[in-house]
Amino acid sequence: MNATSTDAGTGTGTGTGTRILTGDRPTGRLHVGHYFGSLENRVRLQNEGAELHVVIADYQVLTDRDIAANLPGYVEELLLDYLAVGIDPERAVIFTHSSVPALNQLLLPFLSLVSVAELQRNPTVKDEIKHSSQAAVSGLMFTYPVHQAADILFCKANTVPVGRDQLPHLEVTRTVARRFNERYAPPGAPVFPEPEALLSAAPLLLGTDGGKMSKSRGNAIQLAADADETARLIRGAKTDTERRISYEPERRPEVSSLVLLAALCLERDPVEVADEIGGGGAAALKQLVTTAVNDRFAPVRARRAELARDRGHLREVLGRGNKQANAVADATLEEVRAVMDCVY
Missing domain, CATH: 1.10.240.10 (Tyrosyl-Transfer RNA Synthetase)
Structure with a gap:
């Protein structure tokens, strides 16, 4: 999941009762574009009382590269950026993909609800493939939108901050939720909400070279820069x-x-x-x-x-967030198994 632009525009209102899923892939330190396009607003939503889930999407790094060098280090750097800007682990759940098995297990039934053609024509997938650094596209790339659906639906998020370029991914999530409810849920008792977009009103900041500001292009002012x-x-x-x-x-x-x-x-x-x-x-x-x-x-x-001087604290924060996310994901998966009649 790429960093999303989340300054409130149109979509669901925020505050108590709003459950949000957002996050980033750990591929480098975050920069000022991330701050004004995403991070500042996440803190605002948190402070307004929204229930904030933030995924460090380490598994999604594998969609367009064989492996990220020093992935644990990148995870810690991302967590440092989150905490430094004001995301509060006492009020937000910060977790890593790879630490929540039940979340990832949701991918299997969810994949059965979408067709290959639907995945192939997803414009965001097409763009990711176009800019992929790999010689060949992995099968995991095509599951990208459905994996994001699992990210969003495992915690039953009802609001997802997105830029317009991410709307096709959210539509896949809404489709998965709707089809799952129609196929498996009892009448009048849907398992999953169909989450609404919180559209960005954030203006675009260019990189110092005049191109898109990017962690990988060396044209960004990192939050950690002196x-x-x-x-x-x-x-x-x-x-x-x-x-x-x-x-x-x-x-x-x-x-x-x-x-x-x-x-x-x-x-x-x-x-x-x-x-x-x-x-x-x-x-x-x-x-x-x-x-x-x-x-x-x-x-x-x-x-x-x-x-950064207390890396042990970072591990404690991530451990606590992973534990919270696992509890939520386990309960959701148990409910999914029950309505699918897969409890033996």
Whole structure:
């Protein structure tokens, strides 16, 4: 499951009674794009009383690569980012795919509810295959949307924060839930909810090279970056030849993305930020962005460094989350077996 953009747009309301599933694949440290597109909003949802489940999707790393180097290290780095930004393990369940057998066992009956053709024409799967680093596509890649359905339905999440590019995956989940209920559940007593999308209203931040900000492309400002590294990355960011700074995302995407990053950090309107820089040019823009990013993330970075000194605590947090997730998944699988008449 890729990092999702979750600033509240349309969809189910949040608060008490809202159960959310979200998460990321452990393929590298998270960056400022993840923060403003996803992490900040997860903390907000948590603080509003939503029941938050966060999956570290280590099994899904295998969909487009043979194995991730230092996977345990990546899992810990991801957990550090979660805790540093304010996801609270006392109020959220943080767990790893591979530690919850009952969740993954749901994949088998769920796969029987979708056709090969439905999986093959899923646009997100097509995109994942297109950008796959493997010479040949594994069968696991085609199960990707159904595995995500298991992630969402094991805890009976009723709300899933997604960007529009992830809507096809959510539709697979809704289809699986509906077909399972129709085939196996007693009349009027559905086993699974059909989860609603919480659509993103988060603006897109570009990488420093003007392309999509990505953990793997070396064009992102990591949450763990120090002030000097942040300054270096922003100094090298792509802009354009016009001296006057303006916020015009369609016409000037690279400049506008830097303006937007500063505005998000400062909690200000990007048009006003651009107008204030005016004729100061790219140098003034980059200086403002550097200061804004470093000031905004200084507390997060300090918290992260403190947490990193106690790796034992990280293992305790993950162990507790895995235990909680297993209890939920075991109960769901037991219910599934019962309605399928598979209890012997």
